[in-house]
Amino acid sequence: KAGVTQTPRYLIKTRGQQVTLSCSPISGHRSVSWYQQTPGQGLQFLFEYFSETQRNKGNFPGRFSGRQFSNSRSEMNVSTLELGDSALYLCASSQDSAYGYTFGSGTRLTVV
Amino acid sequence: EDKVVQSPLSLVVHEGDTVTLNCSYEVTNFRSLLWYKQEKKAPTFLFMLTSSGIEKKSGRLSSILDKKELFSILNITATQTGDSAVYLCAGGDSGGGADGLTFGKGTHLIIQP
Numbered sequence: 001k002a003g004v005t006q007t008p009r010y011l012i013k014t015r016g017q018q019v020t021l022s023c024s025p026i027s028g029h030r031s032v033s034w035y036q037q038t039p040g041q042g043l044q045f046l047f048e049y050f051s052e053t054q055r056n057k058g059n060f061p062g063r064f065s066g067r068q069f070s071n072s073r074s075e076m077n078v079s080t081l082e083l084g085d086s087a088l089y090l091c092a093s094s095q096d097s098a099y100g101y102t103f104g105s106g107t108r109l110t111v112v
Numbered sequence: 113e114d115k116v117v118q119s120p121l122s123l124v125v126h127e128g129d130t131v132t133l134n135c136s137y138e139v140t141n142f143r144s145l146l147w148y149k150q151e152k153k154a155p156t157f158l159f160m161l162t163s164s165g166i167e168k169k170s171g172r173l174s175s176i177l178d179k180k181e182l183f184s185i186l187n188i189t190a191t192q193t194g195d196s197a198v199y200l201c202a203g204g205d206s207g208g209g210a211d212g213l214t215f216g217k218g219t220h221l222i223i224q225p
Contacts, residue, residue: 042217
């Protein structure tokens with residue numbers, strides 16, 4: 001059974017640019033969540049999607065957005081990149097919240 | 113604002129020792145407490161504790177949840193070098209789902225041979 005797949009693995013962008021990250025959940029999982037991990041703040045919740053609907057959003061500016069497709073794959077977009085957006089972005093999928101979440105290996109974004 | 117605090121932040125022990133990692137939480141509408149192990153990138157799910165399951169065990173790892181005192185511990189017995197990792201604790205509401213998990217900063221565990 002394939003795990004959670006995130007692409008790309010690494011990304012370098014310039015300030016002001018925008019970026020799109022992709023996440024393919026485990027087959028059959030309808031919930032996808034996104035997290036930002038930095039050395040200073042740790043793992044912070046960005047948003048969660050279930051059946052193409054955003055159910056909740058963390059405390060991040062509107063530059064961070066996402067969407068989920070009918071096949072449960074999800075994308076996250078960050079516009080007008082800032083240096084502080086440099087982080088590991090992790091995606092997690094779940095079949096049912098009672099079973100916890102499975103994380104992907106993440107996308108390492110560096111903004112220069 | 114929800115908060116999860118882990119201690120210690122780092123710990124160095126010798127192979128064969130037993131370690132106890134601590135996690136205290138303040139989560140509105142708390143439903144579950146999760147433990148993850150992060151070695152390089154992807155956090156790996158270890159345990160999920162809820163009011164219906166306050167003690168879990170898997171091999172050398174075990175965890176308990178004290179809902180009255182709002183804390184959880186993760187025990188690792190007979191530690192091995194492969195246990196070296198960052199251990200993350202997270203509090204979840206609504207069953208650890210829609211409202212997102214609140215993570216602690218993690219405990220960086222180093223097992224010396």
